[in-house]
Amino acid sequence: MRVLVLHGPNLNLLGEREPEIYGMQTLAEIDATIRTAATELSVDVRSEQHGSEGAIIEALHAARGNCDGAILNPGAYAHYSYAIADAIAAIGIPVIEVHLSNIAAREAFRRTSVTAAACRGTISGLGARGYVLALRALTELLSK
Numbered sequence: 001m002r003v004l005v006l007h008g009p010n011l012n013l014l015g016e017r018e019p020e021i022y023g024m025q026t027l028a029e030i031d032a033t034i035r036t037a038a039t040e041l042s043v044d045v046r047s048e049q050h051g052s053e054g055a056i057i058e059a060l061h062a063a064r065g066n067c068d069g070a071i072l073n074p075g076a077y078a079h080y081s082y083a084i085a086d087a088i089a090a091i092g093i094p095v096i097e098v099h100l101s102n103i104a105a106r107e108a109f110r111r112t113s114v115t116a117a118a119c120r121g122t123i124s125g126l127g128a129r130g131y132v133l134a135l136r137a138l139t140e141l142l143s144k
Contacts, residue, residue, distance in 0.1 A: 007049040008075030078113040088118035
């Protein structure tokens with residue numbers, strides 16, 4: 001089983017950027033936690049971080065035919081990128097959206113995710129463990 005983990009804009013600054021909202025873990029630490037869980041689940045996982053909308057779309061397109069599923073934290077693009085939502089819908093593999101913070105409890109503009117509607121499910125507000133929960137859920141979905 002092959003899973004792509006996509007981190008969106010500004011997630012490369014984790015550990016420094018607003019730790020009261022996003023936590024103290026760096027992206028490298030989160031990726032290491034994901035790899036550990038993937039090993040336990042016998043899943044081949046690849047993580048990428050992209051700051052631009054186009055790069056995220058291209059990575060989603062590349063996952064088509066190469067990955068069985070994907071985990072996506074679109075960052076702020078979740079709130080307005082219909083292009084990423086269209087890419088998720090087009091690739092034909094299940095995608096689970098992850099947010100470190102609880103977007104429903106944030107500023108009004110962050111409370112709606114336009115990309116979530118194209119995803120199989122969403123995990124929000126559980127910090128970095130949300131990625132591992134998404135990986136476990138995706139593994140279960142793909143095993144059926």
